[in-house]
Amino acid sequence: MHPEKIVFTYQGDGDLASIGAAEIIHAANRNENITVIFVNNAIYGMTGGQMAPTTLPNQVTTTTPLGREIITGAPIKMSEMIATMDHIAYVERCMAADGPSIMKTKRAIRKAFECQINQEGFSMVEVLSSCNIGWKMSPVDSLTYIKNTMTQTFPLGVFKERKHETNH
Amino acid sequence: MSKLLMKGNEAIARAAMLGGCEAFFGYPITPQNELIETMSHVMPANHRVFVQAESEVAAINMVYGAAGAGGRVMTSSSSVGIALKQEGISYCAGAELPCVIVSVSRSGPGLGGILPAQSDYHQSVYGGGNGDYRVIVLAPASVQEAVDDVGKAIQLAEKYRNPAMVLLDGAIAQMMASVVLPTQPLPRVDTTSWAATGDFKTRGTRNVINSLYLDPAKLYAHNQHLQAKYREIAKNEALLVDHHPDHHDGAIIAYGTSAKIAIGAAQRLKEEYGIKVKCIQLRTLWPFPKQALREAIKDMSFALVAEMSMGQLFQDVLAFTRSDTVIGYVGKAGGEIITSDDIVNGYLQQMGGEQIEHSV
Ligand SMILES: Cc1ncc(C[n+]2csc(CCOP(=O)(O)OP(=O)(O)O)c2C)c(N)n1
Numbered sequence: 001m002h003p004e005k006i007v008f009t010y011q012g013d014g015d016l017a018s019i020g021a022a023e024i025i026h027a028a029n030r031n032e033n034i035t036v037i038f039v040n041n042a043i044y045g046m047t048g049g050q051m052a053p054t055t056l057p058n059q060v061t062t063t064t065p066l067g068r069e070i071i072t073g074a075p076i077k078m079s080e081m082i083a084t085m086d087h088i089a090y091v092e093r094c095m096a097a098d099g100p101s102i103m104k105t106k107r108a109i110r111k112a113f114e115c116q117i118n119q120e121g122f123s124m125v126e127v128l129s130s131c132n133i134g135w136k137m138s139p140v141d142s143l144t145y146i147k148n149t150m151t152q153t154f155p156l157g158v159f160k161e162r163k164h165e166t167n168h
Numbered sequence: 169m170s171k172l173l174m175k176g177n178e179a180i181a182r183a184a185m186l187g188g189c190e191a192f193f194g195y196p197i198t199p200q201n202e203l204i205e206t207m208s209h210v211m212p213a214n215h216r217v218f219v220q221a222e223s224e225v226a227a228i229n230m231v232y233g234a235a236g237a238g239g240r241v242m243t244s245s246s247s248v249g250i251a252l253k254q255e256g257i258s259y260c261a262g263a264e265l266p267c268v269i270v271s272v273s274r275s276g277p278g279l280g281g282i283l284p285a286q287s288d289y290h291q292s293v294y295g296g297g298n299g300d301y302r303v304i305v306l307a308p309a310s311v312q313e314a315v316d317d318v319g320k321a322i323q324l325a326e327k328y329r330n331p332a333m334v335l336l337d338g339a340i341a342q343m344m345a346s347v348v349l350p351t352q353p354l355p356r357v358d359t360t361s362w363a364a365t366g367d368f369k370t371r372g373t374r375n376v377i378n379s380l381y382l383d384p385a386k387l388y389a390h391n392q393h394l395q396a397k398y399r400e401i402a403k404n405e406a407l408l409v410d411h412h413p414d415h416h417d418g419a420i421i422a423y424g425t426s427a428k429i430a431i432g433a434a435q436r437l438k439e440e441y442g443i444k445v446k447c448i449q450l451r452t453l454w455p456f457p458k459q460a461l462r463e464a465i466k467d468m469s470f471a472l473v474a475e476m477s478m479g480q481l482f483q484d485v486l487a488f489t490r491s492d493t494v495i496g497y498v499g500k501a502g503g504e505i506i507t508s509d510d511i512v513n514g515y516l517q518q519m520g521g522e523q524i525e526h527s528v
Contacts, residue, residue: 019195019223047196050205051220063196063208063220072220 006116008035013054014044017076021053028082031089031121035112038078038124041131042150049134054078056153061134075153079126083159089120091160095128097146120162128154169348176311176341179349180244180270180334181206183315187322188353189268190240191217193230197249198282199338200272204244224249228256228269235265236377238363240322240356244270246338247288248279251296257331258297261394262379264362266325268318269303269333272341275503283503284338286424286476292335293454293484300391302398304332304405305453307423311345313451319350326357328401335453337476339425339505402455408448410464415444418519419464419471421485423450426474426499426506433474433511445515450481458488465493470519472496474511476504479527486525494518497527 016024016038024036043061044050050063053076058067083091090112094105105127112123128150130142137145174182181203184192192211194204204220211218217234221227227243234241245253250271260267271292275285292305304324308314314336321332360367364375381387411431415438420430427449434447448464448471450457465471471493473482482497489495498514500506 014196021222044196047198048201048205050196050201053222062201062205065205065209 003033006035006113007033008037008113008116010037010039012045013038013040013042013052013078014047014050017053017078021076021078024078025082028085028088028122028124031085031087033116033119033121034123035109035116036122036124037109037112038126039129040078040126040154041129041134042075043131043134045131045134049131054154056149060136077154079124079154079159082124085122085160087162088122088160089115089162090123090158091126092124092158093126093128093154093156095146095151095156096130097128097143101147126154128156169351171346171348173344173346174311175202175344176314176336177202177272178206179311179315179345179347180318180341182210183318183349184242184268184322185210185214185216186350186353187319188240188356189216189242189322191219191230191234191242193219193221193227193234193241193243195221195224195227195245195249197224197246199274199284199341200244200246200270203270203272203341224252225256228253228260231267231269232256232260232263232265232377235260235267236263236364238359238365240266240326242268242270242322244272246272247274247276247291250288250291254291254296255298257295257303258299258301259379260331261297261301261303262299263377264329264394265331265377266329266357267331268321268325269331270318271333271335273335273337275501281503282338284425284476284505285501285503286337286426287478287480287501288335289453289475289477289480289484292333293456301394302330302401302454304328304330304401304455306332306334307450307453308334308336308340309424309427309449311340311343312347314340315347315349319354322354324401324405328397329362330397330401335424337425405452406455406457406460407451408457408460408464409451410446410448412444412446415446416467417444418468418515419446419448420474420511420515421448421450421461421465421471421481422474423453423481424476426476429506429508430474430511433508433515436508436512437515440512441516443515443519456484456488461485462489462491465489466491468493470494470496472498472511472515472518474506474514475499476506477501482527494521494523496521497524499527
C-alpha cells in the first residue's frame with residue numbers, strides 16, 4: 001500500500017514455521033520488498049510453552065512431556081529453506097545470547113533493512129532467542145543453552161546475500 | 169465412583185480418552201491449552217493417536233481423514249481457531265463423518281481477548297462453512313456437565329454420523345472442580361458399511377468418503393437426505409433443564425456460564441423480591457429446544473435472556489418462541505462476566521415493559 005514506507009514483520013517460530021509457514025514461503029518467493037525478523041525460541045511462548053516446529057530433539061515442552069520425538073517431526077530450518085530461493089535479497093541467522101552476539105544481530109538487522117531501502121527485495125534475520133520460562137531454566141542458563149545447544153541444530157551464518165542488485 | 173479435582177480442560181481431555189477417543193488433533197490456543205497438553209500425554213500413554221498439527225486448518229482436516237477411516241476422533245480449539253476450522257467442519261458434515269469438536273470460547277471479534285465470552289453462539293449453531301449443514305451443539309455449564317457432554321457428543325456423532333460440538337467458555341475450561349470421569353469406553357457403532365478402511369478385497373464393496381457431487385440431482389438428493397437426518401436429530405435430541413419447576417412468575421433463559429449465574433439470580437429474585445422466576449438452562453443449542461421452551465414460558469408475561477454476547481441468543485429466543493411473552497435481554501461481551509446483579513437488575517427493570525426488537 002505504501003511502497004515508500006519501510007515494512008517489517010516480527011514473527012515467532014510458532015507463527016512463521018507453523019501456522020504461517022505457507023504465507024512466509026510465498027511472500028519470500030514473490031520477493032516482497034519487506035524485512036522479516038524471525039524470533040526463534042524453539043517453543044510457543046505466549047500460549048504457555050507448547051512444542052513448536054523448531055523445538056529441538058528431546059526438548060521437553062508442555063505437549064512433548066517426554067521430550068520431542070522424531071515422530072512429531074524434526075526442527076524445521078526456515079532460514080536454510082527460504083535461502084533456496086535464488087532471487088531474494090538476504091537471509092542470516094544470528095543469536096541473542098551475549099553482548100557480542102547481540103551486536104552482531106543488530107548489524108544483521110541493519111543490513112536487512114538496507115536491502116529493503118535499496119529495493120533489493122525480501123530480507124530475513126532469524127534470531128535464536130531464549131524463553132527461560134517456557135524452557136524452565138534460569139535466564140543465565142537459557143543464554144548458555146542458545147550458545148551451546150541451539151546453535152548445533154541451527155548453525156549461525158549468512159545463508160543468502162544477493163549483493164546490492166536492485167530487484168525492480 | 170471416585171471424585172477427582174481438576175481443571176475443566178484437563179477433565180474434558182481425560183473424559184474423551186476414557187470414553188474411547190482414538191485420535192486427537194489439536195493446536196495451541198488460550199484458553200484451551202491444557203486440553204491439548206493433557207491429550208499429549210494421556211493419548212500416547214494409552215496407545216492412541218495424538219498429533220499437534222501445524223494449524224487449526226490442518227487439525228480439522230486430520231479429523232476428516234481419521235474419521236473417514238472409521239476412527240473415533242476429536243479436536244479442540246477456541247474462537248479464532250474454530251473460525252479456521254469451519255471449512256473442514258462443513259466437509260465433515262457433507263461426508264457425514266462422526267467427530268467431536270470442543271470449542272472453548274474466548275472473546276472476539278478477531279483476535280479479541282482470552283477471557284470468557286459466549287459470542288460464538290452464531291459461529292457454533294449456524295457455522296461459517298458453506299452449504300446447508302448442521303452441527304449438534306451441546307452447552308455444558310459446569311466441569312461435570314462438560315465431561316458428560318463429551319461422552320454424549322461422541323455417541324450422538326456416531327449415532328447420526330454427524331459432527332458434534334461441545335461449546336463451553338473459558339470460565340468452565342479454566343475452573344477447577346470435582347468431577348467423576350467415565351470408567352468404560354462408550355459402545356461403538358458399526359462403521360463397516362461406510363468407513364474407508366482399505367478392506368475392499370475382503371468386503372467386496374468400495375467405501376468412499378466424499379462430499380463432492382457434480383450431478384445436481386444427486387447433490388439435491390444428498391441434501392434431502394441430510395435434512396431428513398437433521399429433522400430426526402431435532403425431534404430427538406433438543407434439551408433444556410428447568411431449574412425451578414415450581415416457579416411460574418417468569419423465566420431467565422441462558423446456557424453455559426450465564427445459566428450458572430442465572431440460577432443464583434433466580435434464587436435472589438425469590439428471596440429478595442418475592443418473584444418466583446425459573447432458570448431455564450439450554451443444554452443443546454442445536455437442536456434448539458424450541459418446543460420445550462415455548463411450553464415452559466407460555467403462561468408468563470416476561471422472560472429474560474441472559475448471555476455473554478450481544479443479543480445472539482436473544483434474537484433466536486425471540487424468533488423461536490413467537491408468543492405473547494415479552495422477551496428481555498441482559499448481556500455483556502468482550503471478556504466481562506455477567507453478574508447476578510446484572511441479571512436481577514435487568515429483570516426488575518424490564519419486567520412489565522414492551523417487547524424490544526434488538527438487544528442494543
Ligand atoms: C489462529 C490462531 N491460533 C492460535 C492462536 C494462539 N496463539 C497465540 S500466540 C501463538 C504462538 C506463539 O508462538 P510463537 O509464534 O513461537 O511466539 P512466542 O510466543 O514464542 O514469541 C499461538 C498458537 C492464535 N492467536 N490464533
